[in-house]
Amino acid sequence: MTITDTTPILGRPALATPPRRSRKPVVHVFFGDLAATSLTVATGFLLLSMIPAINWAVFDANWTTGDPATCREGGACWAFIAAKFRFIIFGVYPPDQQWRPLVVMGLIITMVLASLSPRLWGRKLAYGWVAAIAAMLTLMWGGVLGMALVPTSSWGGLPVTLLLALLSLGLGFPFAVFLALGRRSKLPVPRLLSILTIELVRGLPLVGLLFVASILLPLLLPAGWTIDKLGRTLAALTVFAAAYLAEVIRGGLQGLPPGQVEAAKALGIPGWKTVWHIVLPQALQKVIPPLTNTAIVMVKNTSLVLIVGVFDMLSASRVAATDPLWPAPYVESYVFVAAIYFVICFGISNYARWLESRVQARTYR
Amino acid sequence: MIAALWDNRRFRNWGGQLLLLGGLAALLIWLVTNTVANLDARGIRVGFDFLSRPANFPISESVLPYDPADTFLWAYITGVGNTVAISILAIALSTALGLIVGLARRSQHPLTSGVASVFVTTVRNMPLIVHLLFWYALATTALPAPREALNPLPGVFLSLRGLYIPALELDANAAAFVGCLLASLALLVAFRRKVVSYFRLEGGGAGLLLLAVSAAFALFWAALFIPATSLSLPEYKGFNFSGGLRLSPEFAALMVGLVIYTSAFIGEIIRGGIDAVPAGQWEAGRAIGLSERHTLTHVIIPQALRIIIPPMTSQYLSTVKNTTLALAVGYPELGLVVGTVINQTGQAIESIALLLGTFLTISLAVSLFMNWYNARVALVEAR
Structure with missing residues (x-):
C-alpha cells in the first residue's frame, strides 16, 4: 500500500446518493396540514380583497375616451395618461424643441447599455461618459448650433429626473473618493473632517439639505452670484450622494488586503501613486455591485426635488392631473410615474444581481 | 532646501494638514462675510428673539395642544x-x-x-x-x-373627511388605572427571574404565571375604576361627524x-x-x-x-x-x-x-x- 493511497481497509462506505427531493402533490402543499391550510386561506383572502382594485385598474378602466369629463366613471382613466404622456415625460419644455430631450434620453440609454458589460469598463468609457454628459447638457440648454436657448426653468419631466440622478452620482463620486480616503487616513485633520462631513450629511434628512440649498445657499454666496433652482438642487443632491457613496467606497478600501499597500511600500512606490494605481483600482472594482444600490437610492431620491419646486417627472404628473378638463385623475398619474420608477430601479437591481454573480464566479474560479 | 523639506515626511504631513485647515477656515470666513453682507442688504436681523413672538398661524393637527396665539x-x-x-x-x-x-x-x-x-x-x-x-x-x-361614508365596522367611518374611529375617553381615574397596570406589568417583567425561581417554574409555566398575575391585576383595577372609562362613538350629525377619534x-x-x-x-x-x-x-x-x-x-x-x-x-x-x-x-x-x-x-x-x-x-x-x-x-x- 502506497502512502498516497488512503482507501480505508474496510472499504469505502457506499456513496450516499443525495435523497431525492420528494415532490409533494399540489393539494398537499396548499392543504397539507393546519398551518398550510390557514396560510392558503389567509393569502387567498388577501388576493380576493384585491379584486376591486384590479377591476378598477383593468376591466372597468377607460383606455380611450371622447369626453374627458366622464372618463373616470366606473374605472381608471388611462386615456388621461395617453393624452398627457408628452407633458409628463417632457414637462414644460417647448413642444417644438422636444426632440432634444428625446435625444438626451436616447443618449442616456445608449451609454447605460454600453456600460453594462464589465469587459468594457475602462478609461475610454469614462471619457465617453464625460463627452455624453456634455452633449446632453448642450442639447438641453441649446443656444449654440442654431438651437434655441431653453433656460433650466423650462426643463422638466423624465430628462430632469435622469439628469439629476446621473449628475449627482457623477459629481458626488470624486468627492466620495476623497472623503473615504480621508476617513481611512492616519492624519487627524483629514480624518476628523471626513468623519464630520459624512456623519453630518447622513444624519440629516434630504429635505433638510434641499431647504439649505434652496433657501440658504443664495445667502451664503456673494450678491452677484446666482445659481438657478435646478443647480442648487443638484448641489444638495451631490453632497448627499457623496456622503453615502463615501461609506460604500470605505467598505471597499477596508476589504483590500493590507499586503497590497505593504508591497507597494517595499517596492518604494510613493504614497499617492500607491493610492492611485494600486489601492483605488482594486477597491473601486470591489464596490461596484453595492454602488448600484446607492444608484437606486439616488434615482428614488430625485423625486424629492418636488418639495423645493423643481419640475421633475413627479411634479409634471401632478400638474398634469390638475387640468380642469379631466376629473382629477391623480391616482392614475402617480401609478404611471411609479411604474416608470419601478422599471428603472428594478432594472438596476437585477443588473446588480447579475453583476454580483459574475464577480463571485470570477473570484472563486 | 524646499526639496529637502518636501522629502521630510513629517513636515509634509503637518504642512498639508495646516494647509487644509487654513483653506477650510478661509472658506468659512468667506461664507460668513457673504452672509453678513447679504443679510445687511436685505435688512434681516439674525437672532432667536422672534421665537417668543406669537406665531399667528394655525397647525391643522397636533399631538401637543397648540393655538395660533402661542409663540x-x-x-x-x-x-x-x-x-x-x-x-x-x-x-x-x-x-x-x-x-x-x-x-x-x-x-x-x-x-x-x-x-x-x-x-x-x-x-x-x-x-x-x-x-x-x-x-x-x-x-x-x-x-x-x-x-355616504363607508362603514366597514360598527363605529368606524371612512370618508373624504378622514377616518373616524371609536375613542376611549380616559378621565383621571382611568389614567391612573392604565398607569398602575403598566407599572405592575413592568415590575413583574423586571423581577420575572425571582418570581420564576420562587414558584419553581422553570419550564413553560413562567409565561403562564406572568399572564395570570397581570390579568388578575388588570381585573382588580378594572373593577375599581371601569365606570370612569367611556367609549365615544363617532356619528354623523348635521353636516359632520361628532365624537370618536378623527x-x-x-x-x-x-x-x-x-x-x-x-x-x-x-x-x-x-x-x-x-x-x-x-x-x-x-x-x-x-x-x-x-x-x-x-x-x-x-x-x-x-x-x-x-x-x-x-x-x-x-x-x-x-x-x-x-x-x-x-x-x-x-x-x-x-x-x-x-x-x-x-x-x-x-x-x-x-x-x-x-x-x-x-x-x-x-x-x-x-x-x-x-x-x-x-x-x-x-x-x-x-x-
Whole structure:
C-alpha cells in the first residue's frame, strides 16, 4: 500500500446518493396540514380583497375616451395618461424643441447599455461618459448650433429626473473618493473632517439639505452670484450622494488586503501613486455591485426635488392631473410615474444581481 | 532646501494638514462675510428673539395642544412633537408588518412567499414620496362624501373627511388605572427571574404565571375604576361627524404610505438575518434535545438579532428622516412648520438651524440607544 493511497481497509462506505427531493402533490402543499391550510386561506383572502382594485385598474378602466369629463366613471382613466404622456415625460419644455430631450434620453440609454458589460469598463468609457454628459447638457440648454436657448426653468419631466440622478452620482463620486480616503487616513485633520462631513450629511434628512440649498445657499454666496433652482438642487443632491457613496467606497478600501499597500511600500512606490494605481483600482472594482444600490437610492431620491419646486417627472404628473378638463385623475398619474420608477430601479437591481454573480464566479474560479 | 523639506515626511504631513485647515477656515470666513453682507442688504436681523413672538398661524393637527396665539417656540415644539409621534408610530407598525412580511418571504408556502416577494419588489422600487402622494390622492378623491361614508365596522367611518374611529375617553381615574397596570406589568417583567425561581417554574409555566398575575391585576383595577372609562362613538350629525377619534386624510395617507414602504425594507432585513444563521444551528439544537421552540428562542433568534440590529438601526434612522416627506401631503410635522415659519418671518438661518439641529439630535439619540442595545445583545454571545 502506497502512502498516497488512503482507501480505508474496510472499504469505502457506499456513496450516499443525495435523497431525492420528494415532490409533494399540489393539494398537499396548499392543504397539507393546519398551518398550510390557514396560510392558503389567509393569502387567498388577501388576493380576493384585491379584486376591486384590479377591476378598477383593468376591466372597468377607460383606455380611450371622447369626453374627458366622464372618463373616470366606473374605472381608471388611462386615456388621461395617453393624452398627457408628452407633458409628463417632457414637462414644460417647448413642444417644438422636444426632440432634444428625446435625444438626451436616447443618449442616456445608449451609454447605460454600453456600460453594462464589465469587459468594457475602462478609461475610454469614462471619457465617453464625460463627452455624453456634455452633449446632453448642450442639447438641453441649446443656444449654440442654431438651437434655441431653453433656460433650466423650462426643463422638466423624465430628462430632469435622469439628469439629476446621473449628475449627482457623477459629481458626488470624486468627492466620495476623497472623503473615504480621508476617513481611512492616519492624519487627524483629514480624518476628523471626513468623519464630520459624512456623519453630518447622513444624519440629516434630504429635505433638510434641499431647504439649505434652496433657501440658504443664495445667502451664503456673494450678491452677484446666482445659481438657478435646478443647480442648487443638484448641489444638495451631490453632497448627499457623496456622503453615502463615501461609506460604500470605505467598505471597499477596508476589504483590500493590507499586503497590497505593504508591497507597494517595499517596492518604494510613493504614497499617492500607491493610492492611485494600486489601492483605488482594486477597491473601486470591489464596490461596484453595492454602488448600484446607492444608484437606486439616488434615482428614488430625485423625486424629492418636488418639495423645493423643481419640475421633475413627479411634479409634471401632478400638474398634469390638475387640468380642469379631466376629473382629477391623480391616482392614475402617480401609478404611471411609479411604474416608470419601478422599471428603472428594478432594472438596476437585477443588473446588480447579475453583476454580483459574475464577480463571485470570477473570484472563486 | 524646499526639496529637502518636501522629502521630510513629517513636515509634509503637518504642512498639508495646516494647509487644509487654513483653506477650510478661509472658506468659512468667506461664507460668513457673504452672509453678513447679504443679510445687511436685505435688512434681516439674525437672532432667536422672534421665537417668543406669537406665531399667528394655525397647525391643522397636533399631538401637543397648540393655538395660533402661542409663540413660535411652541409652534416648533408642536412640530417636533408631531415628528416624534409619527416616527414612533411608523416604526412600531412597520416593524410589526415587516416581521409578517419577512416571515412570509421565508415561508415554504409558495403562494404566501410569492405574494410577499411581489410586495417587497414592488414597494422597494418606487420612491416613498410617490407612495405618499398615491395614498393621499386615494384618500382625498376616491372616498365618498361624509354623507355616504363607508362603514366597514360598527363605529368606524371612512370618508373624504378622514377616518373616524371609536375613542376611549380616559378621565383621571382611568389614567391612573392604565398607569398602575403598566407599572405592575413592568415590575413583574423586571423581577420575572425571582418570581420564576420562587414558584419553581422553570419550564413553560413562567409565561403562564406572568399572564395570570397581570390579568388578575388588570381585573382588580378594572373593577375599581371601569365606570370612569367611556367609549365615544363617532356619528354623523348635521353636516359632520361628532365624537370618536378623527384621523385626518393627511395623517392616514402618511401612516399607510410610510408603514408599507418601511415594512418592505424591514421584512428584507429580518429575512436576511434569519437566513444568515447557519442551518447547522437548527440541527445542533435538535441534536442536544432542545425543543423546536427553545431552539428558536435560545439559539436562532439571539444570533439572528446580532445580524439584524445594525441594518435595523439605519432603517429606523432613515424612517425618522423620511417623516419629513410628510410635507408633500401637508401633515404638519417639523419640516412643514419650519417652512411656514420661514415664509412668515424670513428668519431662514435660525429656522433651518433648528430643523437640522433637531434631526441631528434625534439621529444621535437613536443611534446611541441602538448601539447600547447592540452591545447588550453582543454580550449574550460572548457569555
